[in-house]
Amino acid sequence: MQITEIDDFVSGLDGVLALRPTEGSDFPEISWGDIFYYYAPDGVVPRGQPFATIVTKNYPDDTASGLDRPGAFRVNVAVGTDTFAEYADNPLADNTFAPHPQYARAHWLSITNPGPDNAELLREMLREAHGRNKSRAERHSGH
Secondary structure, eight states: OOHHHHHHHHHTSTTEEEEOOOTTSSSOGGGTTOEEEEEOTTSSOOSSOOSEEEEOSOBTTBOTTOTTSTTOOEEEEEOOHHHHHHHTTOOOOBTOOEEOTTTGGGTEEEEESOOGGGHHHHHHHHHHHHHHHHHHHHHHHTO
């Protein structure tokens, strides 16, 4: 799967705000080129964490996926307890769902360079994360 394919899918979900920091923006330089997805039907970045991200480079405290390779990227998804448990023992490797190297305690799964054989499963996880984030936001807003 390509970043654009994943981005188009997630951005097409109900009420999604995709934050795409770029050079010269008010966001930290380290975030430039990455994408952060929130449920925000009002178009305002909410407090709290996104429900999914696409990162295109190593971060200072997060080098385990080797994103310094040409074309490498990682999709990170905040899933529920049951989904996380299915992949909790997987090693971090390309095209494999595994616990996020930094945020596993918060039930984040990652997949580096997802292939076509994992496309539908990735879409399912992204829908799950979106639904969980949407439900949480609606509970907090009283809807």
